[in-house]
Amino acid sequence: MKTMYGVYEAKWLKHYSSDHEILLVGEGDFSFSFSLAKAFGSAFNMVATSLDSYELVIKKYQRARTNLQTLSECGAQLLHGVDATRMKLHPDLQWRKFDRIIYNFPHAGFSGKEDNQLVIGKHRSLVRGFFENASHMLRPGGEVHVSHKTTGPFQNWRIEELASKSFLTLLECVEFKISDYPSYQNKRGDGSRPDDAFPLGKCSTFKFILSSTSKKSNIPHHILNNNHQQQFVNPCVPNDCVWIFKEYFDQACLMFGKDDYYLCHSVRVMLEKVFERCNITNPVNPMNDYLNHVKELRDLSNRRIVYLQNRLREIDHQFGL
Ligand SMILES: C[S@@+](CC[C@H](N)C(=O)[O-])C[C@H]1O[C@@H](n2cnc3c(N)ncnc32)[C@H](O)[C@@H]1O
Structure with a gap:
C-alpha cells in the first residue's frame, strides 16, 4: 500500500507481514495461505505446500481448487508432495530461506486413540522432523510457528522439547484464535472425513527462533537479539x-x-x-x-x-x- 508520502507499507495479518518470506507446510485446503494472501493483496512472498498431491488435495477438500487458483493468480508458489520431515532437500526449497515457517496443527493421521503412546510417538516424530528441517531454512531473525492444541493428550507431544533438539528455542506462545484468520478452515486432513474441521478447543501458536547457543547456527548474536526489530546494527559480520x-x-x-x-x-x-x-x-x-x-x-x-x-x-x- 502506498502512503501519502509515496512509501510502501507492509500489510499485516496477526503475526505475518507481506514483507516476510513465508513457507507454509502441511496445508489442508490451503485456506490459511488464502487468508494471508487476501490480507496482503498478493502472495509473491509465500510458498504454500501440502504433503498430498494436487489431485488428492482437490479430491479431499471442496474449496481447495478455488483457493489454489486464487493463490496462484496472486503469485504464490504452490508445491505438493512436500514432506515436512524432508523438505530441506526438496529441489524447490533447498536453496530457499524464510522469515516465517508455519505448520498449523501438525498431525500424522488417525491411526489410533490420541492418548495411545504409539500414536503420540508418530505425531512427535513428525513434529521433530519438521523442526529439524525448518531450523535449516530460516533467514536471520526468522521464526518457526506451530499452532497446536494445548489440552488433553496433545500437551503430551511436548513440542518445546522437540524444538530444542533442533536448537530452536521458544520465543513466545500466544493464543490461537481462528477468527484472526478470515476464510481459514482447519481440516482433519485424514480418515474418512478429511474436509471436516476438528474441534480446536484451547490452542496456541508456538513461536520458535534459533537458539543463540546453537552450535548449528551461524547467525550473529546481534541479529538474534534484535529479532523483532529485524535490524542489522553491527556491520562487522565477516563473509555474511x-x-x-x-x-x-x-x-x-x-x-x-x-x-x-x-x-x-x-x-x-x-x-x-x-x-x-x-x-x-x-x-x-x-x-x-x-x-x-x-x-x-x-x-x-x-x-x-x-x-x-x-x-x-x-x-x-x-x-x-
Ligand atoms: C490436522 S491436518 C491440518 C491441516 C492444515 N494445516 C490445517 O490447519 O487445516 C494435518 C496436516 O498435516 C499433513 N501432514 C501429515 N504428515 C505430513 C508430513 N510428513 N509432511 C507434511 N505434511 C504432513 C496432513 O496432510 C494434513 O494436511
Missing part, C-alpha cells in the same frame, strides 16, 4: 552474504509489480548499500551464498511472469477477447 544482500532483496521483493520512481530509486539505493557492504566485508567469498540469492531472485522473477500473464488473461477475459 545475507547481511550484504538482505535489504536489496527485501526491497526488490517489495517492489515487484510496482511502478514509478520509487521502484528504480529504492532498488538502486539498496544496490549501493550492497556495494558498500561488499567493500566492508573483505574478502567476501562464499560463492554458494551468492548463488542461493541469485536463484531466489530468478525464482521470484519467474513467479512474477506467471502473475503478469494471469493478469493479462483476466484483462482479455474482461474485454471479451
